[in-house]
Amino acid sequence: MAYLEVEDGKRVFYEHHAGAGRPVVLVHGWAANARCWDTTVSALLAAGHSVTTIEHRACGRSDADFTDTSIGAIAGDVVALVEHLGLREPVLNGWSLGGAVIIEAARRLGSNLGGLVLTGGATPRYTRTEDWPYGGTPDDVEGVLAGLAADRPGTFRTVAEAVCAKPVGEPTVQAIWLAFLESGPRSSDTLRDLAQIDQREILPTLTVPVLLLCGREDGFVPFDAVAASRTMYPDARLVEFGGVGHAPFLEDGETYRTELLGFLARLGS
Template sequence: MPYVTAPDGAQIFYKEWGAGRPVIFSHGWPLSADIWDTELKLLADNGYRAIAHDRRGHGRSEQTWTGNDMDTYAADLAALVDTLDLTGLALVGHSTGGGEVVRYAAQHGQGRVSKVVTAGAVPPVMVRSDQNPDGTPIAAFDDIRAHVLADRSQYWKDLALPFYGFNRDGAAVSQGLIDQFWLLGMQAGLAGAYDCIKVFSETDFTEDLKNLTVPILIAHGEDDQIVPIHDAAYKAIELVSHGTLRVYPGASHGIHGDYQAELGRDILRFLAA
């Protein structure tokens, strides 16, 4: 399996399909690169070099005790881009991965990144504070930490329901998606998964968004129960200089069904423009 070595020596797994202009996909918590397989194939089928990596502590990447923070995640992504010597690069990030690609593009990507796409992404910042009074209370994230420590196997099964909107009346529930969420979640190490809760909830990406100099497509499900759109996309679009906001009516946090098909088409259109 292909790996790159991060600045601190950690081994970061990646996979790539197809040939052409490079596009890197960054996954959400607590998943892995495999959650992007449909999009990887779509991009490869359309003439792109589609790449996805497992964030440290997740999937097949090394389960490090240290370095589970956003600056290190972005440095790991930089190591991947530099090792593969990618230019004209587009980045696509979901949820926590949306924060990762925004930070990388703003702080490391000059001369390499041409476009950014986020979907259900955590920027600008999730947690409530004096500066962000509309955010989610820290108690909600403390509750997530407690569940992950107590019984993360059951928690991944429970979390999959609001993640994909399967707790909504009339939702067409896919047991397969629930099982996949559980499987990929269980591949994440406890330390990395636990530390990442602080990362996705407390990292402030405000300055990163302001400093982006490339076009960004900010995509978000209207019924996202994990990263509410009013606390994320609607604020992020006001901070970027070259942004396009795309809202998917009734769509959940997890990318599936009609939302997945529409997002795929929108990514292709945005990259081709």
């Protein structure tokens, strides 16, 4: 494990596991941490891939007292880590809010990008507008944040219980909840930023292969939103996980890993 200094002496936490295969960078969702990827990391390493995980500003083992915890700032950290490690044409995999992060990181990486995986990715928009009829509203987001301000453990427990549609067992729900509780107060600003950004103009510029992995019963990022986004990419494939919620890698891990490894195999080293 290691830390990368990214701003005014403040650091983000990362792990880099060497491998001869295509490098993969895993970016977690809002208020979570890199431990959510444990089974995914194991499968990628077994297949020979280089694997890097990063924890957002104000999440997990990264410093909590960043001033800027926006999507753009976190995407900048992903880019800085790719450059710091000298990764060549990595595949970025973003879960939930991490999906918006990797879209912005992909825009900045330009030609040094091998592919994208959106795991219930909250992109191109998380909230609905007149011309994007999917998701909730910024007021809904503010309601969640108000709940955190009044009762952080209770609100995060409710969110943790809503992540999965399939039964995953109390230990998994507990792990999600405890990860949420590790996040700092500035993580609220990250979610608030997600409620405002619009990445629709970016998607058509991303010419790399894209894999969209989404649960049909996702209660945070509607499946119909992901399906609508598929046509915005020049080269994208959508995989639907029936009966699955917001975390297909936890709810149907075997299928998830098969799809992910198959996508990487098609890309080559």
